Amino acid sequence: MAICGSHTARIVDRGGGVVAQADVLLEVEWTRVLDDISEARVLIQPDGDCCAALGRVRPWRHKLVIYRDGQWMWEGPIVVPEWRAGGTVELFAYDVLAWVDRRVPHETIRFQDKDLADIGAWLIEDAFAPDDPGHEVQIIAPTKIRGDREYERNIGQSGDHLRDLAETGLDFTAVGSKILLLPESFCGRVGTLTDADFPDGLAVVDDGLALATRWIVQGKDDVIGEAGGTDPYFGLLEQSVEQTSILDSRSAQAAARSRLRVSNPAPVFIDSQQTTLSPEAPVEVRTLVPGWCLDVTTTATCRTISQSLKILGVKVSEDGDGEKVSVQLTPAGKAT
Incomplete structure (x- = not known):
């Protein structure tokens, strides 16, 4: 059987040491998502001296690592530990991208004619540069969408900048401590x-609410990109969006085409x-x-x-x- 597993969990210090081993899980839930942060939750019934160890768990200091049939499946920082009367402990955690959401660009930089995957990789590496709890970036394939972007030191959250790129042809997801970057058109x-x-x-x-036959993307200053028009079947449904991180018309055009690709047909x-x-x-x-x-x-x-x-x-x-x-x-x- 391919789908019939059993889970255990481990709480790990950011320095690498094991804080507690949770072999008795009353409930476990973990997710993986595209272009966003995934979550996990475990409800633990401590045994032995595990209760005292779990009492030392602190948000962002410790990571939750989940195993399925002994195979590593998910990990990320614990963000909310909850200790309950009766001895059970519930831990809520986010994946490694949660740290990117809590970081800002640490230098001012301007990219010219760069693949979106390379820009995304820079955003992630810059986010972790001052303090790295453990991560890896892997570019599965270039997006083949090139453009100009500019980021200013201390302006905006790095995670939001990464999501902006995901609106223009880049996909990203986290698997454990590894962040994967891939083109929107990828389909392994x-x-x-x-x-x-x-x-x-x-x-x-x-999903007719997502249908649009023409997209207009407004970049910084007077930069404009557009794609689509009146569809012979659906007629004309227009959407306009502002993305000030886009600096050149070619990137704006690519962003408009990317949005059109996933919105027409619905x-x-x-x-x-x-x-x-x-x-x-x-x-x-x-x-x-x-x-x-x-x-x-x-x-x-x-x-x-x-x-x-x-x-x-x-x-x-x-x-x-x-x-x-x-x-x-x-x-x-x-x-x-």
Whole structure:
């Protein structure tokens, strides 16, 4: 069975030492998400001297590390520890990108004709430069979108700057302490699923609220980029957005094309957040990484889909009723 695991956890000091080993988990939940910060939660029933050790846990000083069947799956800083009467301890944690959200640019820099992946890597490395609790950046592939960007020392949160890049053709996600950067059009396949792999059923959603046939991106000063127009089928639906980090027309054009690519036609996605994968689903949980793709065929609804779908999010939870694994999927981006 590919989907049927058991979890343990470990609390680790930023210096690397183990603070506590949590082998008795009443509940565990962890996620992976695209272009944002993922979360995790564990409810621990301490045994032995573990209670005293857990009483020493402090937010941002200590990391939560989660294992599934002995394999490392998730880690990140604990942000809220909660000690309850009766001895249970609940820990809430974010992934490594949480530190990027709590950092600012540490120098003023201007990029000219740089790939977005390289700019994103700089933002992350600069964010960790003064204080690194442990991280790694891996560029899966260049975005092939080049442009100009400028960042000023102490202005804006580095995480917000990274999200701005994600609006213009770059994707990012965290897997443990590693931050992956990849092009929006990336679609490495990790498995094939059918209706039989979703025993609770699926919902196919056509997100008309996200439909736009023309995008206008306003950069700094008078920089403008646009893409699309009146669609022969949908008509004209326009959206305008301001992104002052964009300094040149080519980048603004690329940003407009990137937004158009995911908004026309309207995103049709398989919403499986309320369902679970079958224990026999032919995928490995460790390979379910946002940004990668699953080939999915569903004929169980009136809207048939058979295509490669990008993983937007993964949620894994375990309690007394067993393990549940769900994924949220959306059509893979198409080059324009």
